[in-house]
Amino acid sequence: MPQRQKLVIVGNGMAPGRMLEELLKRSPRAYDITIFNAEPRVNYDRIMLSPVLSAEKTFEDIIIHDDDWYAANDITLHKGKRVARIDRDAKVVEAEDGTAASYDRLVLATGSSPFIIPVPGHDLPGVLAYRDLDDVDAMVEAAEHGGKAVVIGGGLLGLEAAAGLQMRGMDVTVIHLMPTLMERQLDTAAGHLLRQAVEARGIKVLTEANTQSITEKDGKVAGVQIEDGRLLPADIVVMAVGIKPSSGIAKDAGLTVGRGISVDDTLCTSDPAVSAVGECVEHRGMCYGLVAPLYEMAKTLAANLAGEEASYTGSVTSTKLKVTGINLFSAGDFADAEGREEIVLRDASNGVYRRLVLEDNRIVGAVLYGDVADGAWFFDLIKRSTDISEMRDTVIFGQGFAGGTPLDPTAAVAALPDDGEICGCNGICKGTIVEAIGELGLKDVEGVRMHTKASASCGSCTGLVEQLLTLSLGDDYDPAGVPPMCGCTDLGHGDVRRLIVAKNLKTIPDVMQELEWTSSCGCAKCRPALNYYLLATWPGEYTDDNQSRFINERVHANIQKDGTYSVVPRMWGGITSADELRAIADVTDKFNVPTVKVTGGQRIDLLGIQKEDLPAVWADLNAAGLVSGHAYGKALRTVKTCVGTDWCRFGTQDSTGFGIRIEKFMWGSWTPAKVKMAVSGCPRNCSEATCKDVGVICVDSGYEIHFAGAAGLEIKGTVVLGHASTEDEALEIIVAVTQLYREQAYYLERIHKWAARVGVDTVREQIMDDVERRKALFERFCYSQKFSQIDPWAERVQGDQAHEFMPLADLTRMQAAE
């Protein structure tokens, strides 16, 4: 076999990430690939740092290629190694720590670095930039202490940083040198509207404010001194005033460098063995700071590296601001110039502003504020340089009115070409979304988000994604498939969960106020759901609202059809003892319990107990060491076990012991719906683990972990989640998948429904393939358990929740104890 050529890449940002995907598609075995990255991590979606800052996403959500991806593609990734030198004669690069690699082809993808204004105090602790995850971590840490933040720079990054810090509870002021915000992307009118919207969120804005110095107290930042004499107190200062291409190592190596590393249309530098891609590049006099042009460069470079002929001739860019609730779009060049005309639409009452700049009857620039639905269409007209003479009178109203196109948004999206961009934030085109809907059988926006990332950032393209679903699925697409939570809101469960995190909402009244509930106190549908979402999102911070629970959960017992209650004590793993049985027998006699029944989950159910006797029954059971079995709750109900190696000649592991361990570890936490588990000691499966929410089949080599089964109204066998070699590993997997379910599922959605909605493969990837993520989920579950493992019977016996029998309208639900 001929020896593979050596490809070395310096920098591991979004541009080389996309370039590698394209290269591996075209020519998977062409190169032996090594990457050096100064950041100590894998490739992630940098543009999604703002949702991480605002707590709408976690870092795990924005990883593009995880460790397994590099391993699977046989790529060596040197994390945290900054290349210091390139020896072009020897064709070797060397990192600061001496790690070296030789190359046949070298790709420089060093991106940009933030520009720091060299005013006095710029290097004080507490002065931050906004470029990478470390910056976000520093901002999040600072925001934990509250206080004041000053953001220098009212451009895209500055405003996203300001919004994120404000959502994390800081008092934020933006200072901007120019008279209007985002002046590079917006004209004055749109800049004015944007300022109003930013201020309406509680962020102060000072324009025409020039930073003179950053002041210090106790060795750290204390404020920002503006040239006009004003002094703004600050606990942190974020500088977001621009970027400069990182071209230092290219320059030192003698490559031609202007503002960035100079490349030709094949992305080749002045040395034929060295290419460059991304923000570090200067191409035809342009340096780009947005991802779409970098992805176009990446495609061209990949084709060239794969031996094809391709050229890049430059890009038109468009921008959207990723701040929830602010809709703006700008594309192309909208500066006034000779020979240019403009068409403007203002609808002040609806907060809509549109401006198109024309040259020779072609749109060269567009600014939309308020209603950005036609952004993709205008952008396409700009990119294609379409002659709009025939629709000139109506073009400003958008595609629905233009040139006789039917007034039908779906037809408008149908008319977009496959490479028409739908999601500007993530650079996702129409073709990619349509293909994913068809191939993966996606049925709703949530699925498209999950699998393509379209609409997963600012969400402004959600309408377009919905049109694509309508186009692809016809009547099978049911927009009401994502129904509102209840009559009190138009928002679906997914949006409510997301916004609780994003807007840092910590009480039910906060949620109702901020998310504009139409009723004063919610209803029987939304209150229990909100109570669960807040409990699961803010463990230790949110106090359970007992009055927002169904009757069974409020009285810690299942109401029966005659108005009496059933009481099910917990029997760990289905094991009991003479003392426990004696206590149950005594309670049965003492309270004249008419029926004692063994349940399908290996528990004993005492049926027909009078409401007023419940606390006394619990007290007696508690005295014998029996606690609530949560047979009434949206929580872990039972872990059913077989006798395993203790008694059975087929047993391969201690299934009983493991079942007890799982139950003792996991009881108490609230879940979106009831959770039932089982452990079988061998594939004969006597505890019926393969129809449970989570089931374990012990085998000689360890533990096969299953999930997403059902055996109620629906019957469904489980699917295999993965294999664990040790009991500890198996426990970690089970806990992590339960926590993922707790974090992602909608209230009352069983595990198998959640798995079907988000995709079994997606769950597997997050739990089995991404070990770091699994460990983080495990840790989060453990943390939440600190506040959950309290026996509600004991609490009630001690006099807590004395009002639990007060009725909450319409909440009564019959439930069978199992």
Ligand SMILES: Cc1cc2nc3c(=O)[nH]c(=O)nc-3n(C[C@H](O)[C@H](O)[C@H](O)COP(=O)(O)OP(=O)(O)OC[C@H]3O[C@@H](n4cnc5c(N)ncnc54)[C@H](O)[C@@H]3O)c2cc1C
């Ligand atoms: C907060 C934020 C929000 C953004 N929002 C948007 C948006 O909404 N839309 C949009 O289109 N764009 C947005 N961008 C811009 C977009 O993220 C960038 O255009 C894109 O990430 C640049 O990709 P790149 O691969 O060229 O460089 P980068 O992603 O910057 O990657 C360069 C990498 O190279 C590493 N490196 C540098 N020098 C060396 C060296 N000598 N040795 C080894 N490694 C080195 C760096 O550490 C870095 O990890 C945003 C950027 C930020 C920071």
Ligand code: SF4
């Ligand atoms: S599942 Fe296997 S180990 Fe468990 S009781 Fe049945 S046969 Fe025995």
